[in-house]
Amino acid sequence: MSEFDAIVVGAGPAGSSAAIKMASQGLKVLLVERGEPPGSKNVSGGILWGKDLDAILPDWEKTAPLERYVERKVTSFLTKDSEISIDFKTKKFEQTKTGYSVLRTKFDQYLAKRASQAGAMVVSGITVDGLAIKDGRVIGVINEGDTITGDCVILAEGPNPRVAMAAGLRSKPEDTDVAIGVKQVYKLSEAAINERFNLRQNSGFAGEYVLSYLENDIFAGGFLYTNKDTISMGVVINIETLRRDGRTHSYDIMEQFVQHPFISRLVEGGTLQEYSAHFVYEGGYESLAKPYGEGYMLVGDTAGFSFSNGMILQGMNYAISSGIMAGETVIEAKKDNDFSEKSLSRYMDRLEKSPAILDKKNFAGMNKVVWSSLVHRAVPEMLESSLGMMLYENGEPKKHLTDIMMKSISSTELTKKDLIMQGYRLMRRM
Amino acid sequence: MAVEIIVMVKQVPDSQEVVIDPVTMNLNRSMTRNVTNRADENALEAALSIKDKIGANVTVISMGPPQAETTMIECLARGADRAILVSDRFFGGADTYPTGLTLAATISKIGKYDIIIAGEESSDSSTGHVGPGVAEFLDIDQITYASNVDYEDGYVIGERELEDGTEVVKVPTPVLVTVLLNSNDPRRQTLRRKIDAIRKGFEVWNIEKVGLPPEWVGVRGSPTIVRRMRSIKEKERAGKKYDLTNLGELVKELYEKKVLKMEEE
Numbered sequence: 299m300s301e302f303d304a305i306v307v308g309a310g311p312a313g314s315s316a317a318i319k320m321a322s323q324g325l326k327v328l329l330v331e332r333g334e335p336p337g338s339k340n341v342s343g344g345i346l347w348g349k350d351l352d353a354i355l356p357d358w359e360k361t362a363p364l365e366r367y368v369e370r371k372v373t374s375f376l377t378k379d380s381e382i383s384i385d386f387k388t389k390k391f392e393q394t395k396t397g398y399s400v401l402r403t404k405f406d407q408y409l410a411k412r413a414s415q416a417g418a419m420v421v422s423g424i425t426v427d428g429l430a431i432k433d434g435r436v437i438g439v440i441n442e443g444d445t446i447t448g449d450c451v452i453l454a455e456g457p458n459p460r461v462a463m464a465a466g467l468r469s470k471p472e473d474t475d476v477a478i479g480v481k482q483v484y485k486l487s488e489a490a491i492n493e494r495f496n497l498r499q500n501s502g503f504a505g506e507y508v509l510s511y512l513e514n515d516i517f518a519g520g521f522l523y524t525n526k527d528t529i530s531m532g533v534v535i536n537i538e539t540l541r542r543d544g545r546t547h548s549y550d551i552m553e554q555f556v557q558h559p560f561i562s563r564l565v566e567g568g569t570l571q572e573y574s575a576h577f578v579y580e581g582g583y584e585s586l587a588k589p590y591g592e593g594y595m596l597v598g599d600t601a602g603f604s605f606s607n608g609m610i611l612q613g614m615n616y617a618i619s620s621g622i623m624a625g626e627t628v629i630e631a632k633k634d635n636d637f638s639e640k641s642l643s644r645y646m647d648r649l650e651k652s653p654a655i656l657d658k659k660n661f662a663g664m665n666k667v668v669w670s671s672l673v674h675r676a677v678p679e680m681l682e683s684s685l686g687m688m689l690y691e692n693g694e695p696k697k698h699l700t701d702i703m704m705k706s707i708s709s710t711e712l713t714k715k716d717l718i719m720q721g722y723r724l725m726r727r728m
Numbered sequence: 729m730a731v732e733i734i735v736m737v738k739q740v741p742d743s744q745e746v747v748i749d750p751v752t753m754n755l756n757r758s759m760t761r762n763v764t765n766r767a768d769e770n771a772l773e774a775a776l777s778i779k780d781k782i783g784a785n786v787t788v789i790s791m792g793p794p795q796a797e798t799t800m801i802e803c804l805a806r807g808a809d810r811a812i813l814v815s816d817r818f819f820g821g822a823d824t825y826p827t828g829l830t831l832a833a834t835i836s837k838i839g840k841y842d843i844i845i846a847g848e849e850s851s852d853s854s855t856g857h858v859g860p861g862v863a864e865f866l867d868i869d870q871i872t873y874a875s876n877v878d879y880e881d882g883y884v885i886g887e888r889e890l891e892d893g894t895e896v897v898k899v900p901t902p903v904l905v906t907v908l909l910n911s912n913d914p915r916r917q918t919l920r921r922k923i924d925a926i927r928k929g930f931e932v933w934n935i936e937k938v939g940l941p942p943e944w945v946g947v948r949g950s951p952t953i954v955r956r957m958r959s960i961k962e963k964e965r966a967g968k969k970y971d972l973t974n975l976g977e978l979v980k981e982l983y984e985k986k987v988l989k990m991e992e993e
């Protein structure tokens with residue numbers, strides 16, 4: 299007999315969601331988190347697409363510490379001197395507020411508390427050292443030499459899953475499968491944020507940027523989200539191009555983003571509150587690890603369920619949904635009292651039908667296209683010069699749009715063949 | 729009969745929670761979380777090493793709001809046998825005098841005690857009054873600022889670091905000891921013990937249980953009147969950056985601003 303039906307390692311969105319699901323069905327659940335309180339290791343914030351929470355916390359929109367709902371979404375190319383954007387605002391988001399900015403410290407603490415209220419035993423301030431494995435089966439977790447047994451162990455350690463890797467349940471990610479994410483939080487007044495971003499009370503701004511002004515052929519994207527009285531912003535940097543350059547530090551890229559003429563005025567006067575850098579997993583379908591086996595499952599970032607298009611990073615939504623699916627699988631397995639690999643393969647059946655896997659499949663190879671000179675150099679340069687020619691009156695006779703476009707294309711470094719090839723690949727992948 | 733050790737712990741805002749801004753190199757304190765006063769972790773460790781040696785009973789007591797529960801569980805997870813949180817709205821706003829009185833009354837209610845161990849001071853108010861105050865209320869001997877605590881046949885042996893050497897004092901129990909911050913290396917909490925601690929729980933004592941009249945404790949029992957509080961303004965920095973490959977410019981500017989002086993002046 300095990301001491302717990304399930305032991306969950308890590309109280310991020312994935313682990314807490316799994317624990318809430320299982321505990322609310324009466325299972326004996328242990329949720330172990332190294333941060334004290336939960337969330338204290340997860341700084342900064344992001345946009346939560348929280349629809350999946352409906353299934354376990356129907357009241358989340360009323361009770362969770364949400365900052366602002368996304369009303370305005372901006373996608374921009376930033377060149378050295380210009381910003382070219384699509385600025386999408388819709389009243390529709392007012393009714394279906396599925397995207398909210400959150401600050402992780404508060405949000406993770408909320409989720410862990412809900413797990414505890416649902417009946418899970420939440421132990422924070424403790425790091426799991428490893429897995430207890432007997433006859434090829436995971437039978438529990440180890441801390442300071444003691445083994446705590448559980449019928450099933452759910453690993454929700456986040457993007458750097460030491461425990462899963464040490465047990466050989468996941469390999470170390472390849473350089474091509476990870477990016478560096480740098481995040482900062484700036485404090486500003488609520489009034490200043492509303493005014494600068496043209497927002498009301500709870501409405502928010504989510505901006506994503508291609509940083510095409512970067513030198514030395516480094517590719518990076520940026521993001522900027524408004525919270526109540528803070529701004530979360532950061533950069534996502536392609537590791538290969540950063541390594542190839544070798545001289546530029548990720549901090550420099552963050553700094554240049556903050557200093558960009560059209561970004562700096564958004565955060566002007568703000569005080570820096572938090573700063574952190576992380577590896578982020580953005581591997582495709584091919585590089586996913588098998589997320590289950592004898593007595594265990596991998597959820598959230600630990601399984602590789604995050605998604606990046608080079609500007610935004612999404613992962614909380616997949617973390618939550620995969621956590622819930624793992625929870626459902628344990629509930630079923632408990633009924634049959636069967637925690638074998640075969641029984642837990644029902645987790646995979648669920649995943650195959652869910653966005654966590656489908657998005658990866660459908661956008662397979664996406665990051666190879668996104669991290670390209672087409673997106674990061676040619677398109678922005680072309681847009682900048684053609685818009686420049688179109689929109690300014692300089693006393694010369696007007697030209698046809700196609701002439702302007704062709705001229706701009708020829709001013710970029712890419713050959714026409716490259717352009718067609720990369721453009722076609724991008725279309726196919728989108 | 730086992731030796732009874734009582735450890736006094738306080739929950740404080742985390743003073744370690746500072747983030748260094750890598751750009752400006754400024755310290756910055758954001759979201760404060762609550763932690764156990766660090767010197768009190770040393771006090772608990774001193775108690776636990778005596779327990780390791782002679783098999784004593786260790787009881788942790790704290791006066792504080794309900795959120796101090798995390799500190800109670802943490803102390804149990806490090807190895808304490810019992811934890812009592814003294815918590816009641818009447819105790820709120822206490823200065824060091826009623827804090828000492830309340831803790832002393834709690835200790836008397838516990839009954840038997842041989843050694844009481846406290847931290848040298850708290851990191852948030854840093855008066856260092858409370859330990860000695862408790863000793864005075866209980867009318868027992870005290871050893872303050874100990875760097876090491878040991879027990880032998882009814883005596884506590886405390887080491888005190890002095891400027892010109894170490895003073896070793898041997899005092900018969902019962903005795904109160906305050907220990908220096910960083911005087912030992914606190915053991916870690918373990919998952920096993922933390923699970924047991926959550927299952928077992930800790931005690932919460934209210935004012936009736938402690939047995940003191942409300943007018944003796946909290947704000948009403950506090951003789952101190954805070955006249956005025958001043959906050960210290962941080963000096964604005966110009967935020968200018970210098971090219972370190974061209975130190976001449978920096979030196980020249982410091983000279984012009986009279987920060988540096990020429991040798992002959």
Ligand SMILES: Cc1cc2nc3c(=O)[nH]c(=O)nc-3n(C[C@H](O)[C@H](O)[C@H](O)COP(=O)(O)OP(=O)(O)OC[C@H]3O[C@@H](n4cnc5c(N)ncnc54)[C@H](O)[C@@H]3O)c2cc1C
Nearest residue numbers: 308310311312332344345426455456479598599613614617
């Ligand atoms: C710069 C950046 C921006 C992002 N922006 C967004 C965004 O806007 N929207 C979005 O949806 N996603 C975003 N993401 C992705 C998102 O952060 C992750 O996908 C998500 O946090 C994954 O959740 P998780 O529960 O799997 O892991 P995590 O949130 O990483 O949680 C893992 C938890 O496990 C704990 N832990 C780890 N090891 C142990 C151990 N051995 N013992 C005990 N506890 C342990 C950790 O302390 C942590 O609390 C962003 C990521 C980055 C880096």
Ligand SMILES: Cc1cc2nc3c(=O)[nH]c(=O)nc-3n(C[C@H](O)[C@H](O)[C@H](O)COP(=O)(O)OP(=O)(O)OC[C@H]3O[C@@H](n4cnc5c(N)ncnc54)[C@H](O)[C@@H]3O)c2cc1C
Nearest residue numbers: 736737791823824846847849850853854855856857858952
């Ligand atoms: C801004 C501010 C101003 C204040 N001004 C005054 C003032 O002018 N005069 C005054 O008397 N008080 C004042 N106080 C209150 C007081 O200093 C303390 O909050 C409280 O009385 C405990 O004293 P201490 O924190 O200095 O503890 P210390 O005496 O420094 O603590 C020594 C040890 O005693 C033990 N201990 C202390 N408190 C507890 C506790 N609650 N439970 C268990 N063990 C404990 C711990 O082992 C600790 O390491 C002020 C507080 C604040 C925040």
